Amino acid sequence: MLTANDPVPTLRSLQASTLGGAQDAAKAKVKQAAQSYEAVFLNTMLQSMFTGIEEGGAWGGGQGSETWQGLLIDEFAKNIAARGGIGIAATVERELLALQEISQ
Numbered sequence: 840m841l842t843a844n845d846p847v848p849t850l851r852s853l854q855a856s857t858l859g860g861a862q863d864a865a866k867a868k869v870k871q872a873a874q875s876y877e878a879v880f881l882n883t884m885l886q887s888m889f890t891g892i893e894e895g896g897a898w899g900g901g902q903g904s905e906t907w908q909g910l911l912i913d914e915f916a917k918n919i920a921a922r923g924g925i926g927i928a929a930t931v932e933r934e935l936l937a938l939q940e941i942s943q
Contacts, residue, residue, distance in 0.1 A: 881916035
């Protein structure tokens with residue numbers, strides 16, 4: 840018979856909450872990895888879009904303008920991916936989670 844002072848229900852609920860927290864953390868890591876993957880894809884796509892643009896304009900055309908252009912494009916890609924992107928991250932996340940389920 841279980842009483843109010845019985846440690847078994849407490850241990851069971853602790854184990855369940857710990858497992859749930861670990862699963863949530865794993866899902867968050869998968870989501871972050873998928874989002875990073877999409878950001879890399881978008882960066883590559885945006886880099887090719889900006890190839891051939893004349894010196895000057897938004898980049899200034901001085902020393903280091905290529906570096907600033909690369910940094911700005913990287914931030915564009917990260918922001919686009921963080922706001923839902925073009926759908927690559929959702930697909931990658933779904934596939935990674937499915938692969939994790941199969942491996943367990």
